[in-house]
Amino acid sequence: MKILTCGVCQTDSLNIYVDEEHFTEPGHQRAMLTMGEMIADFVKEHKKVSKMVEKTLRKEEERRKRVAEVERRREEERKRREEEERNRPPEPEIVVVKEQEAEIKVMDSKKAPFLYTSHLLVCFDLKLTDHSWASEIYQIGARTVSSQYSTYILPHGRVNWDVTEEAGVKIRESAGGSGGKKLVTCEPGNPGAIEKERPLQVQLPWYGYSSFLDWIRAQKEKGNYEKVLLVAHSNSAMPALLNKFATENLLPELQGLVDCFATYMPYLRKYHPELGEDLKVDALTPRLLPEMTVKPHDAKDSARRCFLILQKLGEPDVVEKLLEREVPMDKAIELSQSILAKAMEKNAKRAKGKNKSMALILPSLCAL
Helix, strand or coil: CCEECCCCCCCCCCCCCCHHHHHHHHHHHHHHHHHHHHHHHHHHHHHHHHHHHHHHHHHHHHHHHHHHHHHHHHHHHHHHHHHHHCCCCCCCCCCCCCCCCCCCCCCCCCCCCHHCCCEEEEEEEEEEEECCCCCCCEEEEEEEECCCCEEECCCCCCHHHHHHHCCCCEEEEEEHCCEEEEECEEECCEEHHHHHHHECCEEHHHHHHHHHHHHHHHHEEEECCCCCEEEEEECHHHHHHHHHHHHHHHHHHEEEEEECEEEHHHHHHCHHHHHCCCCCEEEEEEHHHCCCCCCCCCCHHHHHHHHHHHHHCCCCHHHHHHHHHEEEHHHHHHHHHHHHHHHHHHHHHHHHCCCCCCCCCHHHHHHH
């Protein structure tokens, strides 16, 4: 027999009942009704309690609805899956196909010397508006082991007549000179044939030189190189490039990115004397790259051939050998200032005669 204590009827701690039938006695039932009435009166008198009770009841009802909705959805999902299972077509017979081995890409051994080295080698070439090294650049071309670059630049001045005759490039100004100007190609030897002119897509100088820097920076980061080496096939490229970067106030950016310059001629003379004395790109191309189509007077094509000549020779330490005659950036600026000063002396003599240049000759580097 259980010992029970009635919390409704008891009046002291000793009032206990040992009969389970007590809870059905009339006295207990009356006590329960009395307590219920007291609780109801209490709730009516206290609005906050009443609201709390109502809120609790509403939440309980909402909970029951959510539970019912979840159960309903589960039942629908169960029926849907059973229906899909009954209507599912028989699975096809499994055929085991032996997986083919991945193709192993073999790296071109001639590219390896330019990939696994501390210096990014960039072969570059420029096209100038005059044969003077202090003139403006109208095209930059460059080539690395994995990418190439080219842009035309709209000069501030004009293209000298002898460059136009030779390369077929000139400045076309609008009638009266009030509608702007554009860089166009023309027929070499017949630059006056307007019907054969074709406009070139150009950038203004500052934007053109900035895009060249951006391209070099991207190639350096892509190949995880430590330094950058600019290689040209002629001695005029280095001072001309530094001079125009100084004109556009971009020399500090170039100094922060490029570490040194070199030309390929000292390397060829020392390690490949069999090539003879004429080491110009145009002279070496038919000998080392006989099947290559040449695009005359194009900086991009010249830079490409310069790189391919170095690659064709196939030496594993070609970059290190080029670095033997490197010109560090600070030294390059100093040498270029001296070269440009001499170029300006020659240009002063030209200005007094009939060969005065139409191009803008501006030795900005000498002013630093």
